Amino acid sequence: MFVSVLVVAFLVALHQNKQLIGDNGLLPCRLHLQNIKRYFGGKIGADAISYAPTLLWFLDWSHMDTHLDNIAWVGLAISTYILLTGCANMILMATLWILYHSLVGVGQIWYSFGWESQLLETGFLGIFLCPLWSLSRFPERTPPSRIVIWSFRWLIFRIMLGAGLIKIRGDRCWRDLTCMDYHYETQPVPNPLAYYMHRNPGWFHQFETLFNHFIELVVPFFMFLGRRLCVVTGVLQVLFQVLLILSGNLSFLNWLTIVPSMAFFDDASLSFLFSSREGSVKRQVSRMQTHKAGGWRPPKHYGGYIRQLVHLSLGVLILYLSVPVVQNLLKSKQIMNTSFNPLRIVNTYGAFGSITKERTEVIIQGTSSLNPNDPNAVWEEYEFNCKPGNLTRRPCTISPYHYRLDWLMWFAAFQTYEQNEWIIHLAGKLLANDISASSLMAVNPFQGKGPPRWVRGEHFRYKFSRPWGRHASDGRWWIRKRIGPYFPPISLPGLKKFFESRSWPLPLQA
Structure with a gap:
């Protein structure tokens, strides 16, 4: 069972890490490591490594995407071998633990969930269930x-x-x-x-x-x-x-x-x-x-x-x-x-020390209109892989797989965009029709027809429709009501200073 979870965890890392923490990710881990190094006096010492235990400290940071992929591929290969053969030893299990620790150490908020620590603790104990060599x-x-x-x-x-x-x-x-x-x-x-x-x-x-x-x-x-x-x-x-x-x-x-x-x-x-x-x-x-x-x-x-x-x-x-x-x-x-x-x-x-009584969602929309304040502007919605959006889309069944961006969008909905600057980074990438950002989405309404001129975030209150009500008869699983704007309409030129201040490269339009 544990090795099956590891297979899924490394598969999630392989599919999503570059988009989230890669060289051009929403929160690049290279910048994260640089900030840690700077905080501890510009040296990669015991304090820095202890703060973020990861093999990436000792690798070339100019090829971070390659390193992230290699860690995921090696972890996926070893865990798949153990799963298929049922054979493991302390060396293989310790290797898997070190590899996943290297991802959690630089994963930032994308790896901030309790099950990441639980996986590491379970994996550490799993090492001692196995023989050393056999x-x-x-x-x-x-x-x-x-x-x-x-x-x-x-x-x-x-x-x-x-x-x-x-x-x-x-x-x-x-x-x-x-x-x-x-x-x-x-x-x-x-x-x-x-x-x-x-x-x-x-x-x-x-x-x-x-x-x-x-x-x-x-x-x-x-x-x-x-x-x-x-x-x-x-x-x-x-x-x-x-x-x-x-x-x-x-x-x-x-x-x-x-x-x-x-x-x-x-x-x-x-x-x-x-x-x-x-x-x-x-x-x-x-x-x-x-x-x-x-x-x-x-x-x-x-x-x-x-x-x-x-x-x-x-x-x-x-x-x-x-x-x-x-x-x-x-x-x-x-x-x-x-x-x-x-x-x-x-x-x-x-888990769930507090329960939200109402469900709110951030819906990201884009328009090709020259004027975002034009009442006749047509705003089209981006659809995420699993989180609620389209009212007629059936809720998904995805566990044990994990869409990290969808989860963070749930947290962002009851916070502000100032507390989640990565969402503005995401909006900037969508303004450029960035392929990596689009891969985190189920539907990009501007794919293949040119990027939008403006992107905005709208705040909605969502509720389940009644299974026997008129909304259900219309094929709607959800009903929603607009609360107000989440972040105002933004354009790519208007993000230049914001991106530069955070050392994020300004996306190039596809």
Whole structure:
């Protein structure tokens, strides 16, 4: 499961990194590294590397697109190999962890989501599940260390408890059980099932909220109450994540959260997955069970001693790095989705600490009119890949894939364009019919017919149409009402000083 998530993560990076953080991206990582270097005295020292851990510090910054592609390609190749063969070792897993860390380190706001840290922490623990050199599927006499298993359980404990506490301490609607009245409609990227789930009666939404609190605030403690309740914990956590996958497009977050949940199952509880035709697999698992049942035995080779020492060191490291994380969980002003160490080995987590009660969207429009204030000017809308826009377009189902720009547009809608300068960079690229920017869109109305003269951002309030109402009969999934302008009409010449002040190259018209 984890390697499948890695395949998707590197595929997303391959398809979107150049447009977002490449040489001509919306927030070029080259400028980001230069700013960090300048902040730390113009040197690439330990402080700069600690601030943004990435291999890109040691590569030629004049070919950033190539480096970003190479990192994504190598990560995709290794993770695909592991997925297809089922064979991995510590060296391959550590390589994947370093490669993805190199992207997160320069990803800026595009990689600022909690699941990026969660992927890194899960990947770090995954290194210690594997043998050092061997690529055998079931290396004999090397069952998973209890320290590693409990590290995964500690991870899912913090994920769920952190999410539950941030809700109870955050938005009042989580306490009065009304948050689910809004969530399906206002979540970042709704899917088709969310459209129908939104119309459930109020009592059902209250039950959903109570069930959420039970899963996040109560069930995590079951893992301390013996084997049977550990298995129950695993079942409930996996089912909960499946429900979240079905009702929303939360990137690969929920798929990734299933991974540490598997640490609650032992071989006996999973034996039903192996059919009689897989006798050899069952025999190998049986041998591993027998080895574990026989209790601890001194290793017969130096590799065994080294492995035990490594796992013991891992346990000490996890305990040490967990101290500020536990302190954060105990605070009334809890911080979510952050890390207190630069390598993001042990992190804080949380989700939807506040729920937006209304959905607003930024709709980007362009016109070929000479005068943007002309009441007869025809403004045509750009359509994003997945976020709401066209009222008749069915909500998409995209998870575990992740459109990073669509997610940031959701955040931008309840902020201002001054807080999201990249959106003006995007508008400038659209004014030039830039190919890379257009590749982030589902529909560019000016593709093939010359760039627009003006681009503007309009602010709308969106609501689900009623499945049985007149809007639904017209094929509309959404209804909307204009709030006002989000950013005023802008032209390419008018952006020159703005771009120069930020060292962004002025786009050339296609």
